[in-house]
Amino acid sequence: MAWERSMGKPGNKNNIIKLLQESRNKQTAEEIADCLGIQRNTASAILNELARDGIVRKEKTRPVMFSYIENDSTFSDDPFASFIGADKSLKETVEKCKLSAIYLKRDMPILLFGPSGAGKSLLAEYIYKYAKYIHTIPEDAPFVVLNCADYANNKELLSSVLFGYKKGAFTGAHRDTRGLIEEADNGYLFLDEVHRLSPEGQEKLFHYMDKGVVSRVGDNGHNIELNVRLIFATTEGKESMLDTFLRRIPVEVTLPPFHERTLEERYQLIIYMIHQETFVMECSFLVSSNVINRLLTFQGKGNIGSLRNILKLSCTKAYNEAEGKKGPVPLKLRHLSDTQKFMTGTGSVPYVNQDVEISSEKESVQYIFTTEQIHVYFPAETIVTAVYEYLEKKISKVRFRKIIYDEINHMIDDVIYQEMDPFIQNLYNQAVNNILVYLQDNYGLKYNGVMEMVFVKILYALNNQSDKPDDSQYEIIVRKLQPVMYRYYKMGLIFTEMIHQTMDYESSPWFVRLFAMLYFYSMAKEDGDYTNAIIVSHGPATASSIASTVNRVFETYIFEAFDMAYDTPKSEIVSRIKKYLKNTNTSKGLLIFVDMGSLLSISRDLKDDIEGDLGIVNNITTEMALEAGERILRHEDLQSIMDNILSHHVTKKSYVPSRQKPKAIVLCCITGLGTAVKMKTLLKECLEGIELEVVETPFPDLQRDGSQCDVFRKYNVQFVVTTSKLEAEDYTAIHLNELIDKRGEEVIYATVGKYFDKEKVQKFIENIVRSFTMRNLIGQLTILNPDKILDDVEKALTRLEILEGENYPIDLKKMLYIHICVMVERLILEKGQLSESNPTQSLKCRESFVKNLKESFSVLEAQYNVSINDMEIHMIYSLIKNV
Ligand SMILES: Nc1ncnc2c1ncn2[C@@H]1O[C@H](COP(=O)(O)OP(=O)(O)OP(=O)(O)O)[C@@H](O)[C@H]1O
Structure with missing residues (x-):
């Protein structure tokens, strides 16, 4: 890699100095590299070294310009x-x-x-x-x-x-x-x-x-x-x-109190003040990380002034204790004069985890930090274009990965040799290191020193760069990439959240997240497009320790862990997994390891949330997870992964193959029972070779939940046929009467017509028109003579209209004819089976209506020897009021 290259031949340095001396113009590293025919990174490294040695002036413009410092330079610093x-x-x-x-x-x-x-x-x-x-x-x-x-x-x-x-x-x-x-x-x-x-x-x-x-x-x-x-x-x-x-x-x-200063500034102040003590005591100090962490959280009265006094005393104490010993004087917690003043809040994350040596030999200027400007240039345009082209499938995944890899590397080359203050670098290094180790331990991130350094430089640059990137534009890209790169999306999210927590770091969060995401993606062995796998286990860290072991072994984020308390109910486990699945791409299937047999049944709850196959294995050991991990990375299909695991380990499985939601027409009858059953049979017969299911759903459910209703989760609903008025917002509903009209034809063509050939659909429509006329509907009765019952129902209904003082519209009448005819036959058939009154169904209709109905239907009841109970009255009432 570019950053591993040396500075090239020794002559390069002299050539660069000569070039700058002769040209007397400011030049970029790139121009110098081109002119001398050397690598840009080599030129950049040498130029930075020359700038450090005071031979070359580095101007923190964009791009950075270098020029030769003439000896008569009158350059002096702003105090x-x-x-x-x-x-x-x-x-x-x-x-x-x-x-x-x-x-x-x-x-x-x-x-x-x-x-x-x-x-x-x-x-x-x-x-x-x-x-x-x-x-x-x-x-x-x-x-x-x-x-x-x-x-x-x-x-x-x-x-x-x-x-x-x-x-x-x-x-x-x-x-x-x-x-x-x-x-x-x-x-x-x-x-x-x-x-x-x-x-x-x-x-x-x-x-x-x-x-x-x-x-x-x-x-x-x-x-x-x-x-x-x-x-x-x-x-x-x-x-x-x-x-x-x-x-x-x-x-x-x-001026704000000490604890309101940024972490970086608090750190600088501490280091600076200890450095001043190195001159007083004429020694170096090895400051323990505990001391630094305590001092960083100091909130005492007197702010920097008090801190200075405390440090003076502590350094004297440490010095006296170490008198006569060689090497830097250790400064430990016990030397802090008033330890309780520095109590860190319990549970807070330590900022640093390494001791720091502060030496008097170094020039003081090295401890009075001036912010070195590092410029980070993010190839936004190229990356944004690549993302869109990839999402629109204009470029392949391989090409996309290559572009991202190249661009990220380009950016790394640019930033890696830029200098920053060594002590601040130390602070950043420790924070970034903590996070990368966490990601390595839990998500198998493969990281190295270069990655750490890159993040340090980029974060530092963003924090100090005056022209910050337009963060909002990166938010859009991150969100677009989420579904196709969800594993790296998650790691990017963890990275930004942790950096915010451990460093109060707030600069350009979306930029940082996108960069982290793409960097992890470009460096990973795998693009993330493989079977998803999770471990659900009871116990404080059983699942996560197995998952992290496997992820670490394969240096890839394969397993997600769900640690459950022993008393976590199944419903909560399901809801946690569902929540996770919402932001997860499961097109390559999902393998779940559970530690309890009873959890095999969660397949029922989860199957509709998964695009690909779902496999659940009722046992989990690290060995099994390792085997699964290996097979997943070999892109084996889920069925064979499971078979292999089962053959090698004694266990049970539950397998639900990937399911295309079946297409269906939904029947929704307020009256339920017989009418819906009859219509369903009729509609099915009309299909003649069209592969569609006809399913029923309760009217109240559909009215309440709309397309969130269960039936939509299970079926690819073409349209809903209702016997009552229904406000449908995001699906197509059609009244039974309209089914045989022009609208019925239009709806069928617009929905079912998309999937089946025209002749079949035409036939389907013709069948519907033939079967769904009223007489035909009633003709479906099995025991009653349709003409006779129709006559009797007509008389009863006319009487009801007179008693109610109303003229029911013709559509309603048709519905009522069908419903009541079917009802009478059903009552005859079910006699003795149905309880007299459904206890859950309270009679909510008008009292006078019940009276009028009973009176007008009394002849019918007597003729057919049936009794129209409260539930039936309620249904008829609902039909009349709803239509
Ligand atoms: N930005 C800084 N860089 C380095 N040292 C600082 C900085 N700010 C404060 N100090 C140090 O902190 C100590 C207290 O600062 P100073 O005496 O200026 O505070 P003050 O606000 O004037 O306090 P008071 O109100 O008590 O007089 C001094 O030793 C000072 O050198």
């Missing part, structure tokens, strides 16, 4: 470059401070808010240094500090210290004395804890801010003109400051 956080969480703060320093006149005072020890005094010093650096104040300008809290009990004294006093102004004022504000002329005055200043003192300051003059105490008539830049600081909130004071301050900034 803020060494202020930890200046380019990260304090970026805005620092920009405001710089702005106030750039302002040429004195009247741009700045007020720093923040808790004790957050770094206000230090920031004030940096502002002063910066003003010198940009020459808004002279090189020898004073920086005068006054902490108003020191005079909290003597406000008069504070005023006289600040503004000076005239001889005789108060007892003990023996001579005219300059105030600190005069000392600060042409430079800066930093007033810490400014809220402690008396109202009179504040008045005097306003006067200076407004007019540029001050008068000493006791000498009000004499104004001294000054040019002093003011910086104020307070640990109090705004409310403790006079409004008149705040109004005069154009720039306000707030």
